Amino acid sequence: MNILVTGGAGYIGSHAVKELLASGHATVTFDDLSQGRREAVTGGVFVEGDITDRGALKRCFREHAIDAVMHFAGKIAVGESVRDPLIYYHVNVTGSLALLEVMLEFGVRRLVFSSSAAVYGEPREEAITEDHPLAPASPYGRGKAFVESILADADAAFGLRYASLRYFNAAGADPGGKLGEAHDPETHLVPLVLRAALCEQDTSARVDIFGTDYPTPDGTCIRDYIHVTDLARAHVLAVEKLAAGAPSAVYNLGNGKGYSVREVIDTARRVTGVAIRENAAARRPGDVAVLVASSRKAVRELGWKPGFDRLEDIVATAWQWHQSRGM
Numbered sequence: 001m002n003i004l005v006t007g008g009a010g011y012i013g014s015h016a017v018k019e020l021l022a023s024g025h026a027t028v029t030f031d032d033l034s035q036g037r038r039e040a041v042t043g044g045v046f047v048e049g050d051i052t053d054r055g056a057l058k059r060c061f062r063e064h065a066i067d068a069v070m071h072f073a074g075k076i077a078v079g080e081s082v083r084d085p086l087i088y089y090h091v092n093v094t095g096s097l098a099l100l101e102v103m104l105e106f107g108v109r110r111l112v113f114s115s116s117a118a119v120y121g122e123p124r125e126e127a128i129t130e131d132h133p134l135a136p137a138s139p140y141g142r143g144k145a146f147v148e149s150i151l152a153d154a155d156a157a158f159g160l161r162y163a164s165l166r167y168f169n170a171a172g173a174d175p176g177g178k179l180g181e182a183h184d185p186e187t188h189l190v191p192l193v194l195r196a197a198l199c200e201q202d203t204s205a206r207v208d209i210f211g212t213d214y215p216t217p218d219g220t221c222i223r224d225y226i227h228v229t230d231l232a233r234a235h236v237l238a239v240e241k242l243a244a245g246a247p248s249a250v251y252n253l254g255n256g257k258g259y260s261v262r263e264v265i266d267t268a269r270r271v272t273g274v275a276i277r278e279n280a281a282a283r284r285p286g287d288v289a290v291l292v293a294s295s296r297k298a299v300r301e302l303g304w305k306p307g308f309d310r311l312e313d314i315v316a317t318a319w320q321w322h323q324s325r326g327m
Helices: 011-022 054-063 078-083 085-105 139-158 189-198 228-243 261-272 296-302 311-325
Strands: 002-006 026-031 045-048 068-071 110-116 161-167 169-171 207-210 225-227 249-253 278-281
Touching: 002 011, 011 026, 011 068, 011 228, 026 054, 054 085, 068 085, 068 228, 078 085, 078 139, 085 110, 085 139, 110 139, 110 228, 139 161, 161 228, 169 189, 169 228, 169 311, 189 207, 189 261, 189 311, 207 261, 225 228, 225 311, 228 249, 228 296, 249 296, 261 311
Parallel strands: 002 026, 002 068, 026 045, 068 110, 110 161, 161 249, 169 225, 207 278
Antiparallel strands: none
16 A cells, blocks of 8 residues: 555654555655654655645645555644643644545545544543543643544544554654654653663753652552554554454554553663663643553454563663664
């Protein structure tokens, strides 16, 4: 297939492009480079464009025979979405709507959507399943949930089939060393911890722990970390399943294990051999105490199985990549 990857120059999108190419598919990456990096696109066609620009999207579809779409383009920081919700709704919701309208205009009716565990809010069960009630605690999460509703309506009205992948905390780097996580500004825990490790000679370098009074064993947030390559492979399996005629579906993607912020920092200390300094800070708006996935449905229906199920291995791939960049 020839697959359009919106946001394909970003962290997860670039790994998905790499996996698609390795699986024999052709790719067209559509990215405005506001958060992605051109050098992260390892092959295929690259088109620079804004996801909210219908004209740019139409030109892309007109010039390339698109069979299916993977949609990663959007803004990703929960805390920022609370501070500036309108830009999140504009890019993440309006941009998704523009994409869907252009897809239907050009007769493309298969989409893999990059959703998030943020749609769930505070969990009501230990390992969240796909039928858990949706109660997002941030504009970022509400935007993802709203796009999922739009997709369901588009399926019912127009036969646009989709797989919505609700993943938990993406982490790690390409084991081959070509790709890794480099947001600007960086807001994700693992790269922030590893950045502090690389700056060990700087006594002011510290990792902020946003909230130490959560109702968890050590007072810090607990998250389920999933390797970015495992996420990318799930996207490939999902688009191939849609191509084979599967109906629309929603899947959680995680390892089913929760680690607190302090446990992640301790893991990074073991992996790097550096005494990483930490600093207690105020909670960030929009954060919930615990998010851990049940991914049994993805394992059963997609044939997906994470290859990196140990936090140490996930952090080690990221550390290798960050060391090679010397950031």
